Amino acid sequence: MKKTYYEKGFFLDVTATGYNSHIELVKPSELKKTMNFNFILKKEKIEILEEIIIKGNKRPLSIKKDTVVYNVESFKDGTEKKVEDLLKKLPGIRVNEDTGIIKYKGITIETVTIEGDDLFDYNYTIGTKNINIDLVKEIEAIENYSENKLLKGIEKSNKVAINLKLKNNKTDLSLSTDIGIGNYSDSDNVPIDLSINSLAINKIQKSFIVSTYNNVGKNTSPFNYLDSQISLEKIKEEKFLIEKIIPELYLPKVTINNLSNINNQIFGNLNSILNISDKTKVKLNFYYLSDNNKNNQISESRITINNSAFSTLDDIHVEKKPLQYRGDFELTFNTSKSSLLEYKMSIRDEYINTETTIFSNQNNDFLSSLQSNSTFLKQELLYTKKKSDRKAIQLEAIVATNNLNQTFVIKPSIFDNTKFNQDIQDNNSKKLNSSFKALFLGRTIKNNKYRFSLGYNYNKDLFYSDLSSIQKTQVLLVPNSKNALDYINSEIYNKGSYNWSIGKFTISPKYSLRYLNLKLKQDNIHNTSNFLLFEPSLNIIYEIDRTSSFGFVSNFYNISTPLRFLYSNQVLIDNRVLRSNKPKLSLQKIKSFSLSFSKNDLFNQFEMYLGANYSINNGNFFSNLFINENSSRVSIFFLPESVGDIAFNFSLSKLIYPLKTTFRINSNYSIVNFKNVVNNSELRNNKSNFSVNSIFLKTSFNLPVNIENKTTYTFQETKSINTFSNKSIENNLKLILKPFKGFSASITHNYIIPSFKNSSNNYSFLSSKIRYTPKKKSWQLELSGVNLLNEKSFSKESATDISNNSLSVDLIERYILLNFSYSF
Numbered sequence: 001m002k003k004t005y006y007e008k009g010f011f012l013d014v015t016a017t018g019y020n021s022h023i024e025l026v027k028p029s030e031l032k033k034t035m036n037f038n039f040i041l042k043k044e045k046i047e048i049l050e051e052i053i054i055k056g057n058k059r060p061l062s063i064k065k066d067t068v069v070y071n072v073e074s075f076k077d078g079t080e081k082k083v084e085d086l087l088k089k090l091p092g093i094r095v096n097e098d099t100g101i102i103k104y105k106g107i108t109i110e111t112v113t114i115e116g117d118d119l120f121d122y123n124y125t126i127g128t129k130n131i132n133i134d135l136v137k138e139i140e141a142i143e144n145y146s147e148n149k150l151l152k153g154i155e156k157s158n159k160v161a162i163n164l165k166l167k168n169n170k171t172d173l174s175l176s177t178d179i180g181i182g183n184y185s186d187s188d189n190v191p192i193d194l195s196i197n198s199l200a201i202n203k204i205q206k207s208f209i210v211s212t213y214n215n216v217g218k219n220t221s222p223f224n225y226l227d228s229q230i231s232l233e234k235i236k237e238e239k240f241l242i243e244k245i246i247p248e249l250y251l252p253k254v255t256i257n258n259l260s261n262i263n264n265q266i267f268g269n270l271n272s273i274l275n276i277s278d279k280t281k282v283k284l285n286f287y288y289l290s291d292n293n294k295n296n297q298i299s300e301s302r303i304t305i306n307n308s309a310f311s312t313l314d315d316i317h318v319e320k321k322p323l324q325y326r327g328d329f330e331l332t333f334n335t336s337k338s339s340l341l342e343y344k345m346s347i348r349d350e351y352i353n354t355e356t357t358i359f360s361n362q363n364n365d366f367l368s369s370l371q372s373n374s375t376f377l378k379q380e381l382l383y384t385k386k387k388s389d390r391k392a393i394q395l396e397a398i399v400a401t402n403n404l405n406q407t408f409v410i411k412p413s414i415f416d417n418t419k420f421n422q423d424i425q426d427n428n429s430k431k432l433n434s435s436f437k438a439l440f441l442g443r444t445i446k447n448n449k450y451r452f453s454l455g456y457n458y459n460k461d462l463f464y465s466d467l468s469s470i471q472k473t474q475v476l477l478v479p480n481s482k483n484a485l486d487y488i489n490s491e492i493y494n495k496g497s498y499n500w501s502i503g504k505f506t507i508s509p510k511y512s513l514r515y516l517n518l519k520l521k522q523d524n525i526h527n528t529s530n531f532l533l534f535e536p537s538l539n540i541i542y543e544i545d546r547t548s549s550f551g552f553v554s555n556f557y558n559i560s561t562p563l564r565f566l567y568s569n570q571v572l573i574d575n576r577v578l579r580s581n582k583p584k585l586s587l588q589k590i591k592s593f594s595l596s597f598s599k600n601d602l603f604n605q606f607e608m609y610l611g612a613n614y615s616i617n618n619g620n621f622f623s624n625l626f627i628n629e630n631s632s633r634v635s636i637f638f639l640p641e642s643v644g645d646i647a648f649n650f651s652l653s654k655l656i657y658p659l660k661t662t663f664r665i666n667s668n669y670s671i672v673n674f675k676n677v678v679n680n681s682e683l684r685n686n687k688s689n690f691s692v693n694s695i696f697l698k699t700s701f702n703l704p705v706n707i708e709n710k711t712t713y714t715f716q717e718t719k720s721i722n723t724f725s726n727k728s729i730e731n732n733l734k735l736i737l738k739p740f741k742g743f744s745a746s747i748t749h750n751y752i753i754p755s756f757k758n759s760s761n762n763y764s765f766l767s768s769k770i771r772y773t774p775k776k777k778s779w780q781l782e783l784s785g786v787n788l789l790n791e792k793s794f795s796k797e798s799a800t801d802i803s804n805n806s807l808s809v810d811l812i813e814r815y816i817l818l819n820f821s822y823s824f
Contacts, residue, residue, distance in 0.1 A: 059074075061602060066142065066143040066144045067141065068140070068141045076133070077744075078744035079736055079769070081132065084125075087128060091602050091655070098229045099230070104162070108160075109141075110159045111147070111162075112124035112161070112163075113161055113164070114163075114199075115166060116163060119271040119273060123231075126210060126271065130197050131164070135167060136165065136166060138164075138165035140164075140165060141160060142162070150384050151386075156451070173201075175823060176197050177821065178194065178196075178821045179819065180216075184815045185790055185814040186814075189215070192216070195210065208270075209269070209271070212266070214263070218258075219261065223322075225293065225320065226250065226251055226261050226293060240376075242429045244372065244404065244406065245406065245564060245571055246573055246574075249320060249354055252809065254794045255732075256750075257765075261293065263291055265292075267290075269288075270286045271284070281332040282330070282332075285329075286327050286328075288326075291320075292321050293319070299316065302804045304722050312361055312576070314575070315358070316356055316357070317356065324351075328346045328347075338386040339386065343382075344380040346378045348375065349373075349374075351371075353369065355368075367411045370406065371407045373405045374404045378400040379398070381398075383395045392441055392442065402431045403430050405427070405428050406426075408574075409422055410422060421470065425571060426465060427463070428465070433457070433458070435458065440452050448499055454494050457489075458490045461486075462486055463563060463566075463567055464483065480569045482569055483522075483567040484522065485521065485566060486521040489516075489560055505541070508538070508541075509537070509538050511536045511537075512535040513533070516558075518585045520583065520585055523568065528585075538552075540552045553593070554594075566581060566583040567583070568582070576630070577633075577634060581637070586638050588618070593613070594614075596610065596612075604655070606653070607653040608653075609649065611648070612649075613647045615646075617642065617644075620641055622637060622677070622683070625676060626678075626679055646671045648667075648670075650666070650667040651664070651667070662700070666693070666694045667691075667694075668693075670691075671687065684721065684801070686718060692712065693714075695711050705736070707734065710731070710732045711729070718800055726804065728752070728756070733748070742773055742775060743773075744773075748767045748768070749765070750764070752764075752765075757797075765789065765791060767784070768784065768788065778822055781819070782818075785815070786817070787812060787814045787815070789814070796809075
């Protein structure tokens with residue numbers, strides 16, 4: 001014992017759980033060699049302590065195996081209304097402004113699910129454009145997605161899906177209504193934007209219903225009738241659908257609000273999944289769309305051919321009325337725990353009536369109408385049997401039919417308006433596609449995956465057309481204008497692929513062995529061609545680390561002649577163009593190679609992609625064009641010539657934390673080589689250079705004001721005997737204002753120079769939104785103004801190998817819209 005203890009004594013402290021502690025002082029005078037102490041401890045008095053809550057910021061995103069989970073609240077800034085508005089702000093996700101197609105890490109997603117159920121298939125824009133973001137708690141990006149749960153972990157899936165996780169109190173019935181009404185600046189029409197949608201979820205069913213009406217240029221449907229952008233569904237179903245020989249009239253998109261879409265749209269849609277029993281599930285999708293698109297456009301071309309120069313001009317007043325009815329049905333039956341039977345059916349009826357009034361530089365007025373009616377029926381039967389945890393087989397049968405009738409009427413006759421008052425072009429097409437496939441797939445013990453398939457495809461195209469000139473009861477068939485062809489494209493194939501994982505390398509060779517049979521009957525002439533084709537491909541990925549990789553892809557494949565290159569006699573396309581072909585049953589032999597580097601570091605919000613692609617086509621279709629001030633005649637022919645194309649892509653996105661600013665750079669450059677004959681020239685070699693470059697930045701300051709800005713520079717140049725080019729620039733600036741709680745606002749200014757050659761011909765578009773969202777209330781008010789500077793028209797410039805072109809379109813006039821939203 002230390003000396004201090006002898007001088008001052010020490011304290012003896014006794015403690016026990018649940019009892020008050022006891023302290024006793026032992027003085028120096030009481031110290032003995034042996035000492036005994038008796039302690040009586042009293043039970044501790046229980047006191048109630050105040051609750052302490054420790055709060056921390058929830059991580060904006062997390063990774064669970066092959067799923068990235070985005071916390072919705074971490075990315076919202078108050079300007080979002082629908083799911084698509086937020087998706088555009090998530091790292092790793094890009095949304096195409098024109099089509100609504102979503103990509104994750106550069107991969108096009110398959111579908112958007114709600115709580116794991118696929119309500120929409122490829123038409124997922126119904127959900128992203130119409131579901132209120134306030135219903136959603138988390139958004140999941142699921143890699144290696146398998147729509148068939150029996151194949152999860154067995155198939156090598158490069159598919160990605162987006163899953164919406166709903167808030168806990170939004171899983172029974174949610175109803176959202178939007179009522180918008182306002183004022184146009186220059187007309188007595190009333191701008192209206194109405195929508196109502198409901199989401200109902202319980203143990204038996206899951207449904208989403210949407211009904212909309214608007215005349216303010218919105219397209220709330222997944223179907224596009226305004227421009228030439230192709231939806232994801234049409235890309236997936238291309239082989240089942242007839243390509244229209246007479247194309248529809250399209251317009252360029254102007255700003256995000258699409259001011260060229262002067263519309264009157266009604267859209268209704270029901271999506272429902274019913275759980276009939278533990279083994280049986282039914283999915284129903286019904287669609288209705290009606291629209292009336294009106295526009296005036298002026299198309300002008302300044303053409304130079306050899307030493308001859310002239311211009312063409314068409315002033316077109318168009319009214320386009322699409323109407324579509326559609327129903328989809330899907331039955332899923334689990335015949336056992338390891339087997340699944342699926343039946344899918346889709347029925348569609350589409351009618352488009354386009355009326356135009358045309359004033360051309362022929363000094364003639366034309367009245368024309370194009371009526372297109374398409375009916376489509378597709379049935380699919382799919383059986384899946386899971387043999388073990390590593391093996392499965394699938395049997396698939398598909399039958400699809402598509403009928404298309406097109407009638408084009410133009411008054412007066414373009415051939416001889418002194419004798420005939422109209423021309424009528426009648427086209428009737430029918431496509432029949434049937435296929436059967438047996439698929440065997442599995443994975444090895446080392447988790448290498450493979451798949452082998454054996455199948456048969458049968459495709460039959462029928463096309464009939466005739467062109468007549470009419471004067472009252474007199475009907476004259478235009479010479480060389482009657483087509484009647486029967487085209488059969490059938491094949492037996494065997495395909496296989498294997499996926500090796502060797503260290504940091506993933507090596508995926510594929511092959512296709514096809515016996516292709518082509519038969520063409522036209523003008524009582526029968527042509528038959530048979531081909532035995534071996535088409536290999538190789539995909540190599542080297543994973544540098546978890547976020548970075550190099551990729552190499554090579555493909556060798558063949559494309560058989562499509563129907564649009566097979567009819568031999570002329571078809572009237574519009575008031576200027578007559579088109580025909582010199583048919584030949586040949587193959588386009590294509591070799592393509594691509595090399596890429598990608599980095600996707602979502603936690604640090606850093607993304608980078610650098611890629612190059614080179615392709616060479618052996619055997620191509622070329623055009624023989626004869627053009628003058630009044631008409632164009634185009635004949636397509638095949639030559640065993642080779643042309644090569646090359647493309648470069650670069651993108652970079654980075655959140656700089658100290659500046660709280662996201663920078664994004666995108667650059668695309670392509671070189672396309674093609675050949676043609678113009679006005680009896682020799683075969684000309686042409687080269688087209690096209691480049692789109694953009695810089696985007698967005699701030700995330702903890703301030704009442706933030707900005708978004710995107711500048712896009714476009715360059716197009718076509719070199720032939722002469723060189724035609726165009727340069728344009730567009731700047732989109734958006735101010736995001738949050739002055740105080742409950743209020744948010746945005747001001748958007750788009751400045752566009754369509755051509756540097758005429759920089760004085762520029763356009764400014766201004767729009768704004770003010771939104772009030774009261775706390776803990778179910779309603780919301782929004783005041784918006786569109787085209788506030790009241791630009792009347794917009795002109796877009798482009799270039800071809802023989803001309804510089806401009807297309808001017810009318811725009812929606814300035815309007816103010818007050819929108820009231822209510823949801824429960």
